[in-house]
Amino acid sequence: MSAPAATENVTTSCTTAATTTMPCETSILPVDASKLGTITLSHPDPDALLEDWDISWATSGADIARLQQAAAELQDGSLPVGFPTETVYGLGADATNSSAVRGIYAAKQRPADNPLIVHVASLHQLGSLLRPSSPSPAADDDKKNPVDLIPKIYHPLIRRFWPGPLTLILPLPDAPSSAPLAPEVTAGLSTFGARMPGSLIALLLIRLADRPLAAPSANASTKPSPTAAEHVAHDLRGRIATILDGGPCDVGVESTVVDGVSGDTPVILRPGGVSIDELRQCEGWENVGVAYKDKAEMGNGAEKGEGKEEEETGEPAAKKRKKEAPRAPGMKYRHYSPKARVVLFEAGTGVPNKKSVEGYKRVGTIRTKKWPKGCGLPLAQQQKDEETEEPKEEQEADQKSAAPATNGTKHSQHLGFSKMLDTLTVRPVPKPQRLVAAEDAEREIWEVNLGAETKEIARGLFSALRELDRKEVDVILVEGIDEREGDVAAAVMNRLRKAAEVEVKGS
Known part of the structure; x- marks a missing residue:
């Protein structure tokens, strides 16, 4: 994979997580995933949900230096960072830091009742979010294998689709007030969405920052999702300092969001990079239902029938909906809309x-x-x-010549990690x-x-x-x-x- 275009620096002003304004530069930092190090995958247990993975980091070079810079900014928590995933570009912040997460809402101008998806780099990191941050003396969750904390309904999905474009709705610890996640992530819900991204740059950024990242799409709220670094800069210039440029996204639409814990039957809350037919091939998901609407529930494009709802409840429909936090991103407000x-x-x-x-x-x-x-x-x-x-023939030639980069990775036949290598191909x-x-x-x-x-x-x-x-x-x-x-x-x-x-x- 060749490195994207040269770094772009734009001197402007940035809104920090505390919503104050300070002079700063918005920088687009090209990162070549094949120059960050060598990943080794291992599958110690035939019944394991995922391979373990490790990396021998590159010891020098501009690409690893830029990734280290972004990771340090995420640890600092002052401003969110734009970064590529296989679906769309994300706007990431430490999911356990309230001030950092508020910076996401401020930069995107996103409604505060719209929950965020948490991105993790390992099942161990996910397990840490399913345990209370201050367990009682009698609690033994901290002694459990992280896999044991993940509802079994999701195990077949993790085996097949992670890392990749699938978000799972998971329960917070029994006492939500003791949950490690910042409350701003869940928007008042007793559940949260989590996924392991199928992008090498995203995984390595999370690993290097050593933080789970709350990361919605890195666009201004309601606008089309960004699939290139320049899209992020167009919307958020002056609101964030750093955008990692890993080239165009491979999938191009957000992750599928599924809920297998809130009802008797698992449902899809948002369609995305994993189809309903693929889900139905997994044990326990043969009868997965659809729980999303193809219209926004607020703003332009709202569902018809508000008058009937108002008659039945005695309450204006719009006011009633404002009280209801969406179960997943993309369910409530108008999205993906250009100016035209x-x-x-x-x-x-x-x-x-x-x-x-x-x-x-x-x-x-x-x-x-x-x-x-x-x-x-x-x-x-x-x-x-x-x-x-x-011309089409030139595009086809480009695609044929762009062989997937392996990054020196030793990999097994696990579908998620094998597919992740495709994201290194620039199309x-x-x-x-x-x-x-x-x-x-x-x-x-x-x-x-x-x-x-x-x-x-x-x-x-x-x-x-x-x-x-x-x-x-x-x-x-x-x-x-x-x-x-x-x-x-x-x-x-x-x-x-x-x-x-x-x-x-x-x-």
């Missing part, structure tokens, strides 16, 4: 026409599986921009192409072709929304996909429905 109006064409509804763009001078389009070039709009010609995408992200309308030369059409593969669509979706926003388009027309296709299709459509102001559906 988003019009989502559900799968099978055809292509846009002249009427679709009436009144708009700058039009963005995102096509996926079936729309033709120009998305069915009459075109005069195509113009290349300096940021236009590479090109499609850029907008400028098209000229045939009947209105003043109308600009910017098109992003994400391709027909569902994984490629997921990988490029948030970037496409952001790139079209940079072109200052007035509207973005998006070709939806069939969410029943499996893989991450449900997650793609969930994000698009939350971002869209208008949905075009078939009869």
Whole structure:
């Protein structure tokens, strides 16, 4: 994996965890994961949930120095740090430090009742969060193997999907007030979400900082999630000091969130990088249900039917929802929304026409599986921009030549660690192409072709929304996909429905 672009320093002012303002620099620090050291994996017990892993750290070099700098800032707790994961870029802070966690909410301008996901680098680190921080003399949790503290319903999922894009809802210790986690992480809930990220840079950062990291997506609240370091800088410049740049994210949508402890049947609270079909292949998850909505429950795009709810309860629906903390991130508020109006064409509804763009001078389009070039709009010609995408054959050549880096890692056949090596492969992200309308030369059409593969669509979706926003388009027309296709299709459509102001559906 080649190192990303050179460091970018921007002198500005940063809002600290205490919400004061001080002069500082927002720096983008490129980090090449293959230059941080050599990981060794071992599987001492055939029944173990995960391999043990260790690292021989690089003794010198700019990459390890930058990782050490970010780890030191996380230990200090003054400001959160932007860092790459396999899903999207995260904004991390010490999950046991209230002041540090408040810095996340301040930087993102995130509602305080929206819980955060905790990222860990080992089962031992996770186990430390499931024990009371001050156990009673009679308690023996501190003597237990960390695996024994994890509900057994999750063991098959950990074996198959960790490290990777799957978040588990776990119970706090019996006395939540004695939980090691900062209360701001859970937003008042008796549970918390945790995952082990399938990104080498993320795992090594957590290991080096020796802190569990609370880390939502590193974007301004409600905006599309960041899948590149420059997306983080665009949203949070002046609010944080450091962004680690590990290149584009491999998955492109957030983790799947599952709850196997709060009810009789396990459920999915948020679709993401692990599909429902994959979950149903695991013991105890054959009948996993869906407990999420594809609309935000507050803000633009709120669910219809508020009047009926108000009649039944005698309480305004919006006021009632404000009292209810969401069980997982992404469930309550509008998310993933660019500045431009988003019009989502559900799968099978055809292509846009002249009427679709009436009144708009700058039009963005995102096509996926079936729309033709120009998305069915009459075109005069195509113009290349300096940021236009590479020809498809060049992109394919880039992908073939970008062989996964092994980092000297000795690995077993455990699915999670094997898949993690794929995140070291840098894949090109499609850029907008400028098209000229045939009947209105003043109308600009910017098109992003994400391709027909569902994984490629997921990988490029948030970037496409952001790139079209940079072109200052007035509207973005998006070709939806069939969410029943499996893989991450449900997650793609969930994000698009939350971002869209208008949905075009078939009869």
